[in-house]
Amino acid sequence: MNQLIGSTSPFSEENRNTLRKIAALLIPKSEEFKVPGADDDAVFTHFIKLASGQTNSINKYLEDLNQICRNDHGDSFLKLQNDEQISLLNNSESLLELLLSYVSLAYYQDPRILSTLSLKSSPPFPGGYNVEQGDWSLLDPVKKRDPFYRKV
Amino acid sequence: MKEDHVDVLVIGAGASGAAVAWSLAETKMKIVCLEQGEWANPKDYPSAHMDWESKWLNEFSYDPNLRARQTDYPINNMESPIQVANFNGVGGGTILYAGHFPRFHPSDFRVKTLDGVAEDWPIDYQTLEPYYDENDRMMGVSGLKGDPAYPPKPQIMPPVPLGKSGTILANGFNKLGWHWWPSDSTVATEQYDGRDQCINLGACVSGCAQGAKASTDITYWPHAIRAGVELRVRCRVREIIVRKDGMAGGAIYYDGKGLEKKITAEVVVIACNGIGTPRLLLNSKSKLFPDGLANSSGLVGKNLMFHPYSAIFGKFDAETDGARGPGNCIWSQEFYETDPSRGFLRGFTFEASRGTGPALTVARGMTNHRIAWGANHHQSARQAINKITGMVGICEDLPNENNQVILDPHLKDSDGIPAPKLHYALSENSKRMLEFSIARGIEILEAAGGEDIQTVAPIPDGGWHLMGTARMGIDCTKSVVNEWGRCHDVKNLFIVDGSIFVTSAGVNPTRTIQALALYVADTMKHRLTTLFD
């Protein structure tokens, strides 16, 4: 049994480590954009919270992934080289489909990441945003049209 | 125990329940409204939280099966390509609605006469016009006078801003010479009746923390309650009671603790929406009404109409609004009225949608392989965030008896009440209209300079508009309620929600649902002494 005794995590330690590695592969750290990867502690905690709604499916897909790793490479996912891990992930469509949305939701709601995108790094409310009126003269040609609703 | 007896029992505190209760309040009758959900607390709305985008997809999801609160009931959508979207609580669907607020057109009430399809309504645009106006004042509508797609209508507040997305799309429409106009919207662009003005949070469909969007918990309900209506929350009605004389006698409901309660009434008004109302009527079987209440026509639950939606979005070099600003922006009714050369009858409205927040943009982009994962991720995500905009096409759905709500033989809500099950298929007319709307939408986006255009039809979780399942008409064999909302079979039972629609038109329904509710209430007030004749 690899479920941690006393842990409230829906994932075993090994699966958490695998998920953290996958998160870093999906959204890696970037020096160029000065951003952490999705394995960053705060992002990863949020990711696990979101993913816990699909614990059973994710655990099952991780088990399948590790089975393939053992059959094809004789080792677990975590022990493989980066390029081998990437190629395996590319073939794990169902797992990716689930994780991509959780990873991106967790990453792009982190205030630090939003700041690097020059976006508001606090909740929309209060404060809100400015939205410009725009150029209402664009409506002039439409205003010239005769009414075209059907008379009954 | 003291008998719980009222003059008027309203069931459901959403868009129509609020309007009917407010209007009837001036009679000084004793009015109680039972609502299965609770009052919303704006502090809980996602936009007041950092993780607003994931909260919107989970606890504030518009899919009741996903949201799965105690106050929700499950819906079996397995046999429908479109899933129901709703909210159960004071305000009903208006808590999560976008606030798009178009009126029907005069032609929408005459589809049989004009196009030889479905049925004409027993009332017309002129009948509803004063109630549209009254409802506009109560909800507070923003918009611009002079839309050539409509008969003249009043302007209450200035329109929502064009913004970056509206400007891009307006240019596309103009290049093609096609109609567009700022959308009529219940987003307050100025302070209005105690509501603050919109600050462009952009999260309207997860509840407006600013209180700028007109949900009925902050429009009609405070007025109705001040006028003496009692609103009881966490009261889920199981069935309408039938008296020996065949009249409605009140309701049996469960309170928040799951305790069974009874309330008796002289008049019962149902406002549970196009799914909740047929569910309640079908659950109200008795010796006198073995097939469900008010169902001698066999039409309760039948003729379910959604609006099949298409979505057309593209990427632009210029910045778009993303999630900033109300979802409401501009609309186009270039293809609204019938033109048989298009290969379908009736028509649709395009409604521009500004864009989505960064997290949802990337989540969608990554799952549909348009945003890379791995080494190129950051570059690729930056090319999508606040760079996408587009529109949805709201297609008129025509009534078809095979599209229906029945009771699921197994599925039940948390009080053990049988849940609804849908049977729904897209008609050939809808499929052709969806295809046409996508082709025209692509042309608009291309004219506006868009690329990498993505389309969806029908939007699978887009069952926002629930109509037709207890329709109105003069002939009691072809309709459930008469031309003023009274059930043909039960003379003190009224229905005021979207289920009484005869046809769906090609626009969002709530302005018409509420105008109808006010019209039914007004007719009741004028006929008080002969109400049951």
Ligand SMILES: Cc1cc2nc3c(=O)[nH]c(=O)nc-3n(C[C@H](O)[C@H](O)[C@H](O)COP(=O)(O)OP(=O)(O)OC[C@H]3O[C@@H](n4cnc5c(N)ncnc54)[C@H](O)[C@@H]3O)c2cc1C
């Ligand atoms: C995400 C979203 C976006 C939308 N956007 C728009 C838009 O932009 N424009 C537009 O016009 N429309 C929009 N709509 C649709 C709009 O919300 C509905 O048309 C409108 O709310 C329907 O009004 P109604 O009175 O028929 O029912 P509802 O507002 O759904 O109210 C029904 C109420 O009855 C209660 N109820 C049901 N059964 C029972 C029972 N057995 N006992 C007690 N209470 C019960 C429910 O809890 C609910 O509160 C949107 C809806 C959603 C979900």
Ligand code: SF4
């Ligand atoms: S955009 Fe305006 S109406 Fe919509 S949620 Fe924000 S403040 Fe409310």
